[in-house]
Amino acid sequence: MGFFQKIAEGIKKTKDAFSKKLFFAFSARALDDEFYDSLEEALLTADVGVTATENLIEELKDEIFKQKVKKPEDAREILRQLMIEDIDFDIPQYDYPLVILLSGVNGVGKTTAIGKLAHMFKQQGKSVVVAAADTFRAAASEQLEVWGQRAGVRVIRHNEGADPAAVVFDAISSAKARGNDVILIDTAGRLHNKKNLMAELQKICRVVERELPEADFRKFLVLDATTGQNAVSQAQIFSEDIETDGIILTKLDGTAKGGVVLAISDEIGLPVVYVGVGEKIDDLIPFDATDFINALL
Amino acid sequence: MALFENLSDRMNHIFSKLRNRGKLTELEIKQAMREIRVALLEADVNYAVVKDFTAKVSEKALGEDILKSLTPAQQIVKIVNDELIALMGSTHQKLMVSDKQPTVYMMCGLQGAGKTTMCGKLVAYLKKQGKKTLLVACDVYRPAAIQQLKVVAGKVGTECFEMGQIKPVKIAEEGIKYALKNGYDTVIIDTAGRLHIDETLMDELVALKKAVKPTEILLVVDSMTGQDAVTVADTFNKTLDITGVIMTKLDGDTRGGAALSIKAVTGKPIKFNGTGEKPDDIEPFHPERMASRILGMGDVLTLIEKAQDAISQEEAIKLSKKLKENSFTLEDYLQQLDSMKKMGNINDMIAMIPGLGSKLKGTPQIDEKQIAHTKAIILSMTPQERRNPDIIKASRRKRIAAGSGTTIQEVNQLLKQFEMMKDMMARMQKGGLRGLRGLKGLPF
Numbered sequence: 001m002g003f004f005q006k007i008a009e010g011i012k013k014t015k016d017a018f019s020k021k022l023f024f025a026f027s028a029r030a031l032d033d034e035f036y037d038s039l040e041e042a043l044l045t046a047d048v049g050v051t052a053t054e055n056l057i058e059e060l061k062d063e064i065f066k067q068k069v070k071k072p073e074d075a076r077e078i079l080r081q082l083m084i085e086d087i088d089f090d091i092p093q094y095d096y097p098l099v100i101l102l103s104g105v106n107g108v109g110k111t112t113a114i115g116k117l118a119h120m121f122k123q124q125g126k127s128v129v130v131a132a133a134d135t136f137r138a139a140a141s142e143q144l145e146v147w148g149q150r151a152g153v154r155v156i157r158h159n160e161g162a163d164p165a166a167v168v169f170d171a172i173s174s175a176k177a178r179g180n181d182v183i184l185i186d187t188a189g190r191l192h193n194k195k196n197l198m199a200e201l202q203k204i205c206r207v208v209e210r211e212l213p214e215a216d217f218r219k220f221l222v223l224d225a226t227t228g229q230n231a232v233s234q235a236q237i238f239s240e241d242i243e244t245d246g247i248i249l250t251k252l253d254g255t256a257k258g259g260v261v262l263a264i265s266d267e268i269g270l271p272v273v274y275v276g277v278g279e280k281i282d283d284l285i286p287f288d289a290t291d292f293i294n295a296l297l
Numbered sequence: 298m299a300l301f302e303n304l305s306d307r308m309n310h311i312f313s314k315l316r317n318r319g320k321l322t323e324l325e326i327k328q329a330m331r332e333i334r335v336a337l338l339e340a341d342v343n344y345a346v347v348k349d350f351t352a353k354v355s356e357k358a359l360g361e362d363i364l365k366s367l368t369p370a371q372q373i374v375k376i377v378n379d380e381l382i383a384l385m386g387s388t389h390q391k392l393m394v395s396d397k398q399p400t401v402y403m404m405c406g407l408q409g410a411g412k413t414t415m416c417g418k419l420v421a422y423l424k425k426q427g428k429k430t431l432l433v434a435c436d437v438y439r440p441a442a443i444q445q446l447k448v449v450a451g452k453v454g455t456e457c458f459e460m461g462q463i464k465p466v467k468i469a470e471e472g473i474k475y476a477l478k479n480g481y482d483t484v485i486i487d488t489a490g491r492l493h494i495d496e497t498l499m500d501e502l503v504a505l506k507k508a509v510k511p512t513e514i515l516l517v518v519d520s521m522t523g524q525d526a527v528t529v530a531d532t533f534n535k536t537l538d539i540t541g542v543i544m545t546k547l548d549g550d551t552r553g554g555a556a557l558s559i560k561a562v563t564g565k566p567i568k569f570n571g572t573g574e575k576p577d578d579i580e581p582f583h584p585e586r587m588a589s590r591i592l593g594m595g596d597v598l599t600l601i602e603k604a605q606d607a608i609s610q611e612e613a614i615k616l617s618k619k620l621k622e623n624s625f626t627l628e629d630y631l632q633q634l635d636s637m638k639k640m641g642n643i644n645d646m647i648a649m650i651p652g653l654g655s656k657l658k659g660t661p662q663i664d665e666k667q668i669a670h671t672k673a674i675i676l677s678m679t680p681q682e683r684r685n686p687d688i689i690k691a692s693r694r695k696r697i698a699a700g701s702g703t704t705i706q707e708v709n710q711l712l713k714q715f716e717m718m719k720d721m722m723a724r725m726q727k728g729g730l731r732g733l734r735g736l737k738g739l740p741f
Contacts, residue, residue, distance in 0.1 A: 041344055044338060044344050044524070045343075045344045045345075045524045046524070047341075047523040047524050047525070049338075049339070050335050050338050050339055105521070105546070105549065106409070106411065106414075106546060106574075107408070107409025107410060107411055107519060107546075108409060109408065109409060136574075137445070138413075138444070138445045138446075138447075138448030138449050138452075139441040139442075139444035139445035139447075139448055140441075140445075142440070142441035142444045142445075143439070143440045143441035143442075143444075143445070145440075145441075146440030147440060160448070191546065191548060191550075192549070192550070193548075193549055193550045194548075196665070224409060224521075226407065226519070226522050226523060226525050226526075226529075227519075227521045227522065227523055228341030228521060228522060228523025228524060228526075228551075228554070229339055229340075229341055229523065229552075230341070230521040230549065230550065230551040230552075231521070231523075233550055233551075251407075251408065251409075251492075253492065254407070254492045254493070254494065254525070254529075255493070255494060255525055255528045255529070256523065256525040257524070257525065260523065
């Protein structure tokens with residue numbers, strides 16, 4: 001399945017709900033208050049958030065004034081462009097050896113995303129090793145092991161309750177010995193307001209930086225597309241605590257709009273790198289702003 | 298992010314220039330509603346629910362007399378708060394119990410909502426009520442889900458019934474038979490996370506419901522869920538006619554507006570909150586607490602209840618007697634530290650205090666390890682030393698430091714702190730026990 005079809009399919013439900021509202025918005029006769037109200041509703045119900053929505057509408061009004069736009073259809077095109085500009089991130093280019101660490105709150109789909117990433121790099125002909133650094137949740141390592149088998153990659157694991165930094169250390173040693181290209185680190189889900197758990201994450205990062213200083217080290221935050229405005233708080237604190245490089249947006253195959261990406265971009269400027277659009281191993285695709293917004297509007 | 302700190306503050310700001318002592322005017326209400334709308338939307342309350350809600354509140358507030366004791370700002374907050382509570386159901390709703398054994402609870406929800414973790418918590422909760430609960434593993438899809446439930450069962454001291462990855466209906470039926478044979482009065486069925494738009498998997502739940510006729514069908518929802526919570530809950534409710542909702546991950550900093558949306562859309566009661574990763578981290582749902590949380594006003598009630606849970610009435614009386622006689626020793630102090638630990642993570646508790654939680658963001662938190670160190674130091678003393686710290690001189694200090702793996706400085710610091718504490722308590726005594734009596738139940 002092609003890239004565009006996949007993302008379009010993943011966002012189909014989103015599109016149905018969202019564009020229906022936008023259709024009404026843009027089929028309004030004139031650019032009056034009612035028009036802006038319905039536009040605001042569409043953005044808010046997509047989890048774009050109050051601030052980002054207000055900003056977008058202000059920008060749109062400015063453009064409409066500058067370009068002397070009269071018709072709702074033209075306003076639509078302007079909004080589309082504005083939204084694309086807001087989230088038009090570069091696709092990440094990696095150097096090898098590459099270390100990718102996934103973090104995030106509980107239940108967002110970190111382990112599944114690791115499985116999909118392992119598969120993706122494997123398909124690109126890279127040799128991959130996975131560190132099962134979620135030593136806290138019951139059976140997390142077993143879950144990762146199944147994904148490891150599916151992707152055909154090695155999984156380094158310790159017992160439940162072990163020091164996650166020690167697992168990472170072992171995975172790096174093992175990767176060095178075997179000359180692996182990619183090390184993927186799965187971490188336990190943690191709420192961003194738990195200081196000691198965030199400190200544990202910092203320790204893992206220090207181990208990577210010390211043991212493999214030459215590596216390209218990327219830290220991605222995994223976000224559930226169903227999440228509301230708390231995602232902004234998550235993005236903020238995770239990026240403060242471990243200098244997060246980007247976001248993997250999961251569960252975009254539901255009816256959730258994923259609009260919080262715009263709020264995060266607006267307030268923190270953290271790029272989205274991949275999106276999860278299903279439960280199968282190849283259901284993780286690079287984020288593309290144009291496709292994302294095209295499928296949305 | 299311009300995170301909305303506290304609705305009361307904002308209301309105070311709006312009304313700061315007004316010295317209105319009569320009725321609330323239309324303009325005031327309109328201004329206030331704008332802020333309330335933003336507050337609710339930022340708390341992730343669904344757009345349509347917010348719209349209905351503000352309309353209803355405006356109507357209520359218009360022309361209402363301002364109570365003598367309240368400012369217009371407080372009056373509006375009070376109306377909003379009351380309406381929120383009314384909307385979420387005014388009292389806590391208990392779990393239903395079946396007349397016919399066993400009582401069966403079926404869990405359902407999206408992926409990653411926290412169903413499996415909640416299963417363990419419910420077992421622990423029901424255990425306290427004298428119930429014997431069997432867990433049945435019907436998540437046959439997610440890798441290692443059965444293994445996870447097994448571990449969870451082990452942690453809360455019960456069994457997990459599983460039959461591998463066969464049809465969930467079969468597993469559930471056999472599980473109930475097993476429960477009856479082995480003296481379990483309650484069964485909890487864990488199911489796989491699924492998207493509400495996945496018809497095949499939703500049909501599976503319908504079949505499961507038909508086969509086992511659960512006493513309750515509980516929808517588990519992540520409290521961080523955004524606008525989509527309404528769609529999800531509505532679909533699950535229409536398909537399965539759920540009996541209740543459980544909100545999870547409320548130990549985060551989410552405002553949890555999803556709770557309000559779900560209640561408004563399904564009309565089904567929210568029964569429990571998940572508030573941490575340990576089996577005991579489950580609380581009955583209290584609408585009034587959720588209301589103040591959604592409005593960003595903290596959760597004092599939960600805090601007080603936690604303190605009451607952790608320290609018994611008897612202990613409290615004993616403590617106040619000791620304080621009166623000024624015979625508070627390091628042994629008592631040790632006991633207090635244990636009580637505090639029972640209340641849960643100190644930082645979580647601080648975060649619940651209104652107006653304080655958000656202000657403390659970014660400041661260094663209280664290190665739980667520090668308490669462990671303090672305990673270690675006290676435990677390294679002889680009973681005699683604990684009762685009479687005055688005898689602790691240089692060589693004893695050295696021994697205690699070595700025994701507890703700390704330094705002499707740390708031992709000194711503890712002894713000094715303890716002296717200060719005793720001093721403070723003595724002064725409080727002179728000031729009258731009255732002030733302290735109000736704090737009965739609190740460890741200090």
